[in-house]
Amino acid sequence: MSDHSEHEHARIAEESRQKGRDAEAWARAEAERIAAEARSREEGLRQSGVIYGGLIAVSVLMVSSFIGARSLDASARTSTIAFAVAIPLLAALLMINQQEAFRGRRTASVSVTLALVIAQVAAFVGLTAAFWNITWLAGVTFLVAALVAVGVHSAGFWRVESPRPPATDA
Numbered sequence: 001m002s003d004h005s006e007h008e009h010a011r012i013a014e015e016s017r018q019k020g021r022d023a024e025a026w027a028r029a030e031a032e033r034i035a036a037e038a039r040s041r042e043e044g045l046r047q048s049g050v051i052y053g054g055l056i057a058v059s060v061l062m063v064s065s066f067i068g069a070r071s072l073d074a075s076a077r078t079s080t081i082a083f084a085v086a087i088p089l090l091a092a093l094l095m096i097n098q099q100e101a102f103r104g105r106r107t108a109s110v111s112v113t114l115a116l117v118i119a120q121v122a123a124f125v126g127l128t129a130a131f132w133n134i135t136w137l138a139g140v141t142f143l144v145a146a147l148v149a150v151g152v153h154s155a156g157f158w159r160v161e162s163p164r165p166p167a168t169d170a
Contacts, residue, residue: 038104045101052094055123059083059090062130075133082126089119 063083066076093116100106124146132139 041104041106042101045097045106049094049097049101052090052097052119055119056087056090056094059087059123059126062126063087065130073133075129075139079126079129079133082122082129086119086122086126089115090123093119 060083063080066072066080069076072080093112096107096112128139128143128146131142
């Protein structure tokens with residue numbers, strides 16, 4: 001074998017090794033990305049379950065305070081009706097959430113999304129009306145605080161979840 005063909009074989013072998021290292025690095029990065037997506041999905045499912053369960057607990061607690069009342073004023077009636085809508089929907093969403101966690105994937109059903117919106121709005125209306133029943137100032141305070149909380153959550157979520165440029169060493 002000539003020197004030229006030996007050098008050519010060595011060059012081809014080194015190129016092949018480099019391509020193999022590049023492919024391995026890409027595969028590792030892709031595996032890390034997939035694992036991060038799975039962790040994010042799991043965390044989203046966990047948070048949803050906590051939210052649904054918490055809303056059910058608070059709704060039941062608030063409704064229980066109206067059970068012994070002989071008559072209900074407008075805010076108490078509004079609260080009770082809103083919770084009557086929210087509680088079964090939240091229970092169904094909690095069960096779906098458990099199934100999603102078990103299967104490791106989320107549902108893409110429009111009816112589930114609609115139920116989620118209706119349940120959360122009903123729970124919010126029920127809580128606002130329940131606080132309003134105690135005193136209108138508590139109702140307004142809850143309403144304002146809830147709107148601020150949505151803004152805080154949105155800003156925090158955006159800051160945590162938005163892509164960030166890689167950190168540079170200074």
